[in-house]
Amino acid sequence: MFEPQTMSKLLIAASKDQLEAVVRELYRHNLFHIEDFVESDAQGLEGCKIGMPLPGASESSSDLVRIRSIENTYGVSSKGMDTDERKMPTSEVRQRIERELQAIEDEAAGFADEKITLENTIRDYETRITELKPYTLFPANLADLKGFENFVVLAGLVPAHVSLSVPNEMFITAYEKSNLLIAVVPRENAEEAEKDLFEAGFQPIPVPDENGTAGERTVWYTHEITRLEGDLKVVSGRISAQKEKNATFLVACDELLTAEVERAEAPLRFATTEETFVAEGWVPADMVAALTSDLQSATGGKVFVSEVEFDPIEEAVPVEYHNPDFSKPTEMLMDIYSRPQYGEFDPTILVSIVFPIFFGFILGDVGYGIILLALGYYLRKFLKDDAGQKLLDVFRNASISSIIFGLIYSECLGFALPWSPIGINRHLNIGSHASGHGPDAVLMLVLTAWIGILHITLGRMLHMYNAANMMKPGRHRSKVIFGQLGWILVMWGILLMLWSLFEMPLMPVLAGYPAVFVGINGFGVAGAVLLLVGIIGIGQDSMLELMELPTVISHVLSYTRLAAVGLSSVAIAMVTNYIAIELIIEPQLANLSIIGIVIILIGIVIFLIGHILNTALGIMGGGLHSIRLHYVEFFTKFYKGGGKKYEPFGKLRKFTED
Amino acid sequence: MAVETMTIEVAQASAIGFKAIGAGLAVGLAGMGTGLAQLGIGGAAVGATAENKEMFGLALLFTVIPETVVIFGLVIALLLLF
Structure with missing residues (x-):
């Protein structure tokens, strides 16, 4: 309580033939925070090399990639799964990977292909409908506009009616804010016709490769899209049926293989020599004994586990919260700000x-x-x-x-x-039921200022506690502690002075006592002294902090x-x-x-x-x-x-x- | 005489009205100040959070710092009204 979990630094050393057993045991316990071994910064372990992955790592990872791809197709995720279902024995999972994975994978790939093909066709048809849209106004078969030897078909949009200087056959009709124009001109006059048209602001649109009128084709494509969407629904239905069937197996595979891969890659974080390895890491202090004895029994006593002394201030000790159940959810709010340091007040x-x-x-x-x-x-x-x-x-x-x-x-x-x-009354005088004197605004403001004063005083005291706990004894530490005391004195000094001058609800009344010094009574003078001593206290810690003096008032008022x-x-x-x-x-x-x-x-x-x-x-x-x-x-x-x-x-x- | 009592009543009513105007100005102007200050901080905070989600806590903290200004405005308004 009020401090993170106490940690112990463990050094686990054994010969390499125990590597797998040790890794397995550590993984099972889920307690050991591995301190990554860095070759260039190997204090006390000079000459050691980073370890090699355990055998089987690459097979497991490639299986895992396959599983993840299937999970992706089916949209399965372990996060969305309930955990209260029956747990699968690992032997069964392994057997089923051998036996069924290939079939499930093929099936998933088949579904994925089918789905993509259908989606692509639908998209293709939709594009065609868009392309056909301008030509729906043209009543004849679109195939008739193609395949001429001696004529050229010019089709597109023109802003206004246009007449060509060459012999032509022209269809023109209003389309949206422009006009659809289809002109057939002799091939030898094509260039001139094009020139005329472009001068009139002509935008060509390619004639779709369709047999039939644009209207007929659009209807056909719309029908097709509806049919294909039906098919797609069927495929999606089959996919979700298969998802139902395979989800449990897939997440079990994922979990098993992830564990295998993580275990296999753990030696990459250990220091190794030819024949031995050393793993360094952190364990909650109360779990050291249990972990050590389990490691001993898993390896038949062929492992050397020792607790290492460490400097809690210098070393980056991993931090685990240590709170009663009631406060555990609030750890999330702490993590948003920042996790406490090791040994700091939590x-x-x-x-x-x-x-x-x-x-x-x-x-x-x-x-x-x-x-x-x-x-x-x-x-x-x-x-x-x-x-x-x-x-x-x-x-x-x-x-x-x-x-x-x-x-x-x-x-x-x-x-x-x-x-x-x-x-406290917060009812405002709004509406016909309004009666009484309205909300106790002043009372609430003073009450909240009190909350602020106490909360901030507590904060300053905690800073003193932290300094006493976490800093090395010496001049620097006393400076920090007196600096914080200075802040508290300044705040209460100001309060004393205010009380000696004004009467306020919920505050001690110190006004009205005989003045002792330029119209200020004894309490006021005491407040001024506290303020002065406080300022000296803050100043001896850091002169720059004095700039922050107004925050004494603004932070309290903030409450x-x-x-x-x-x-x-x-x-x-x-x-x-x-x-x-x-x-x-x-x-x-x-x-x-x-x-x-x-x-x-x-x-x-x-x-x-x-x-x-x-x-x-x-x-x-x-x-x-x-x-x-x-x-x-x-x-x-x-x-x-x-x-x-x-x-x-x-x-x-x-x-x-x- | 009647005119004089009216004048006092009008003056009292005006005093209440001016208090309400003052309260409105206190909240409104302070709000604008806070808004202006949060304009820059908020933009930068969203950018920083988009880059790195861990910045969220700190970004939120920076963004809400100018809020104190509008709270002061609100407090002054409440003191004026009640």
């Missing part, structure tokens, strides 16, 4: 608690909360990958928080619930968005209700008529559009602003991030088993 748990609270504070509305909850469950069908599921879990928590805050605020789609708001964005969302909801119900629907309900019913329907549409828009804005407002307060205002105070992702060698098998 704020995932804080985010997983504070983010939904911020979301609910902004979008506190029972109706919207329930809509978002339903939307989240609906989207689960489509977002099946890990990141998508995590996102939806975060979304679910936020929606529940929104419902809870909705109960507190007494709001449901902008309407009041049958009880008064508890503590007031929690109040402001929330109130604007309430306003939109209430205005939508006012327009749709009080202005449009209610007057019509008073004396119903046919037109009245239509107007009522329009009112309902406006009601729906308004609330759909506000739901979308609510997701944006509630989600983006809450996460932004974390990313910009909170994380910038202490969080570095940039940790390397822990990617263990191996894979959890979903479709096959030994």
